[in-house]
Amino acid sequence: MKYLLLIYKNVGRNLLRSLLMVMGTMVLVLVVTLVWSVLAFIDKVTEEKSKDFKAIVSERWSAPSRMPYDYARVLAEGAARKDHPEDIHPDDSMTWQFFVGTLDRENMNFRNTMFGLACDPDKLLTMMMGLEKENLAGQQRREFETAVEKLKQTRNGIIIGHDHLKNLNAIIGNTRDTTLRDPIGRKFKLSGISTFTGLDLEFEIVGVFPPGRYDNFTAFNREYYQAAMDAYPGEHGGRQHPQAERNLSLVWLKMPDRASYNRIVEQINASSYLRNPEVKIEMASSAFGRFLEPFRDLLAGMRWLLAPACIVTLALVLANAISISVRERRTELAVMKVLGFRPLQIVLLVLGESVLMGLVAGLVSAGVTYAVINWGFGGVKFPIAFFDAFLIPINALYWGASVGAGAALVGSLFPAWFACQVKPAEVFAKVG
Amino acid sequence: MSHPASAIVRVEHVHKYFRRGNERVDVLQDLTLEVPDGQFLGLMGPSGSGKTTLLNLIAGIDTPSEGDVWVQEERISAMSEGRLAHWRTKHVGFIFQFYHLLPVLSAYENVELPLLLLGLSAAQRRQQVSTALELVGLSDRVRHRPGQLSGGQQQRVGIARAIVTDPALIVADEPTGDLDAKSAEEILDLMVELRGALKKTILMVTHDPRAARRADRVLHLEKGQLVEQAAMV
Numbered sequence: 001m002k003y004l005l006l007i008y009k010n011v012g013r014n015l016l017r018s019l020l021m022v023m024g025t026m027v028l029v030l031v032v033t034l035v036w037s038v039l040a041f042i043d044k045v046t047e048e049k050s051k052d053f054k055a056i057v058s059e060r061w062s063a064p065s066r067m068p069y070d071y072a073r074v075l076a077e078g079a080a081r082k083d084h085p086e087d088i089h090p091d092d093s094m095t096w097q098f099f100v101g102t103l104d105r106e107n108m109n110f111r112n113t114m115f116g117l118a119c120d121p122d123k124l125l126t127m128m129m130g131l132e133k134e135n136l137a138g139q140q141r142r143e144f145e146t147a148v149e150k151l152k153q154t155r156n157g158i159i160i161g162h163d164h165l166k167n168l169n170a171i172i173g174n175t176r177d178t179t180l181r182d183p184i185g186r187k188f189k190l191s192g193i194s195t196f197t198g199l200d201l202e203f204e205i206v207g208v209f210p211p212g213r214y215d216n217f218t219a220f221n222r223e224y225y226q227a228a229m230d231a232y233p234g235e236h237g238g239r240q241h242p243q244a245e246r247n248l249s250l251v252w253l254k255m256p257d258r259a260s261y262n263r264i265v266e267q268i269n270a271s272s273y274l275r276n277p278e279v280k281i282e283m284a285s286s287a288f289g290r291f292l293e294p295f296r297d298l299l300a301g302m303r304w305l306l307a308p309a310c311i312v313t314l315a316l317v318l319a320n321a322i323s324i325s326v327r328e329r330r331t332e333l334a335v336m337k338v339l340g341f342r343p344l345q346i347v348l349l350v351l352g353e354s355v356l357m358g359l360v361a362g363l364v365s366a367g368v369t370y371a372v373i374n375w376g377f378g379g380v381k382f383p384i385a386f387f388d389a390f391l392i393p394i395n396a397l398y399w400g401a402s403v404g405a406g407a408a409l410v411g412s413l414f415p416a417w418f419a420c421q422v423k424p425a426e427v428f429a430k431v432g
Numbered sequence: 433m434s435h436p437a438s439a440i441v442r443v444e445h446v447h448k449y450f451r452r453g454n455e456r457v458d459v460l461q462d463l464t465l466e467v468p469d470g471q472f473l474g475l476m477g478p479s480g481s482g483k484t485t486l487l488n489l490i491a492g493i494d495t496p497s498e499g500d501v502w503v504q505e506e507r508i509s510a511m512s513e514g515r516l517a518h519w520r521t522k523h524v525g526f527i528f529q530f531y532h533l534l535p536v537l538s539a540y541e542n543v544e545l546p547l548l549l550l551g552l553s554a555a556q557r558r559q560q561v562s563t564a565l566e567l568v569g570l571s572d573r574v575r576h577r578p579g580q581l582s583g584g585q586q587q588r589v590g591i592a593r594a595i596v597t598d599p600a601l602i603v604a605d606e607p608t609g610d611l612d613a614k615s616a617e618e619i620l621d622l623m624v625e626l627r628g629a630l631k632k633t634i635l636m637v638t639h640d641p642r643a644a645r646r647a648d649r650v651l652h653l654e655k656g657q658l659v660e661q662a663a664m665v
Contacts, residue, residue, distance in 0.1 A: 002544070335528070337493075340549045357454075424488075
């Protein structure tokens with residue numbers, strides 16, 4: 001205990017240097033935390049799971065995928081046949097129908113364009129990554145459940161992401177207020193663009209997505225979308241909307257294990273109903289991996305160059321600072337040896353000081369990063385593939401502490417060895 | 433070879449030399465010495481005569497090139513570094529010219545430092561530190577850091593640190609060398625008092641004849657050899 005106190009007191013010996021070391025460590029741990037947060041999320045979504053498999057069904061030969069809406073009913077059952085009791089059903093499913101519209105058709109730009117997802121509102125709580133019970137808890141969970149409930153009750157309701165809401169505030173509300181103060185009930189109209197031209201949908205905001213991954217996302221009730229499709233011919237001389245026949249983009253299926261997944265793949269591939277157009281089913285991890293393929297080099301650079309370079313730099317910075325400290329305290333270390341401190345105890349003293357600073361700095365850096373990035377900025381804005389923002393995982397606290405302490409440990413090994421080699425007879429040599 | 437039973441330190445035919453490039457520098461040459469238990473021994477001599485080297489050998493912070501050093505019937509010249517470190521904590525107290533207190537620790541903590549290596553309980557440590565600080569007259573300065581103490585007070589803390597483990601032998605390398613005359617006298621008074629009260633054997637290197645006069649016996653070194661012995665009492 002007293003030994004730890006000695007370590008602690010030595011840290012405070014030169015406050016300016018200790019402070020600079022801590023700040024340097026914090027900055028580099030910040031960079032590593034940000035990089036690893038992005039990589040950890042990507043690793044997570046591309047990692048093949050051992051349970052709770054998610055699979056994506058899409059059109060086999062066309063991109064973007066466009067399947068008949070009727071497919072939803074069959075796929076939700078995993079294409080299980082009624083007269084085949086051995087066929088199995090997915091645990092859960094979710095249909096995705098994409099819609100892209102603009103707030104201002106005359107002056108269309110990225111800011112006034114929104115990407116929307118028509119779906120079954122209940123599925124937002126069970127099938128959307130990051131919004132499930134295990135990933136969204138507390139007040140945010142309760143607020144989101146309320147929003148979903150309102151979405152079910154409000155025919156033209158919409159749940160909107162933070163960035164879209166900020167744009168709405170600026171464009172429609174003519175305000176730079178981005179605090180999202182009471183947006184519920186605000187109405188706006190989106191005019192379909194591209195293949196959705198002709199579909200003008202009026203929405204009423206019923207809730208906001210939790211900050212982070214869904215900042216540039218909106219979700220609304222698929223029944224409203226289908227109703228708009230149905231109403232289209234009445235306003236356009238009896239002509240159906242080009243998307244009317246095939247407006248189902250994706251179907252997500254959830255299965256308990258790989259065996260179930262394999263079985264459902266067989267069922268879907270064998271289904272005669274799902275022939276025109278043909279569909280393909282793939283693991284969510286594989287699909288994400290395919291989306292991320294163009295970013296492979298960037299991600300490899302982040303993983304194998306940027307993060308290691310930060311850690312090595314951190315170790316060198318700490319090694320330099322600790323070396324200076326050891327050189328300055330050579331006489332003091334010699335005195336400690338004279339008093340009976342053994343080389344190993346001297347090594348532990350030097351390593352202890354360095355590791356203590358690295359540990360604290362890393363932990364504080366990761367904690368501040370977690371709070372500021374997640375609560376202040378809604379995640380790391382790093383648009384890649386279809387991911388928009390990456391939240392800092394709670395594991396970052398462990399990463400920060402480990403990176404800080406680990407780099408400090410490595411960086412102080414040589415200075416510690418130098419310290420334990422101090423020879424009192426040489427230090428006090430006056431040859432008198 | 434027979435030795436007086438009361439000799440606490442025996443230095444037998446010790447050579448100490450250093451290498452400076454290809455040149456061999458002899459610091460001590462065939463030096464033999466015995467120090468009786470409880471004696472206050474002064475070591476004098478010109479710079480380069482080997483006083484501090486001899487002190488370091490007897491204190492176990494250096495090893496002889498040839499010959500043996502015995503302290504309390506233990507042949508310390510043959511001990512490993514680790515064993516020597518433990519031996520020093522228990523058997524030798526050091527008083528340095530420049531005090532060499534740890535600046536980040538209070539007077540109390542500086543004195544307590546060697547005790548941390550002996551596995552004593554907190555209560556035992558507290559008692560021994562308090563006693564040592566009381567003996568040197570610094571009970572009212574326990575929470576002060578070295579920077580808040582005068583030179584004389586710092587040296588008193590250094591002395592308390594040297595005696596706190598109750599060692600048989602105290603070595604002092606010019607303990608008054610950095611002090612004004614008044615403080616130096618006080619420190620020497622204290623050392624004489626401690627020698628009398630605690631029955632410690634004290635080896636003191638000094639350039640100062642006034643300091644040497646406080647010793648029971650003074651040895652002069654010149655070019656690594658004892659050239660004169662003077663009984664001061």
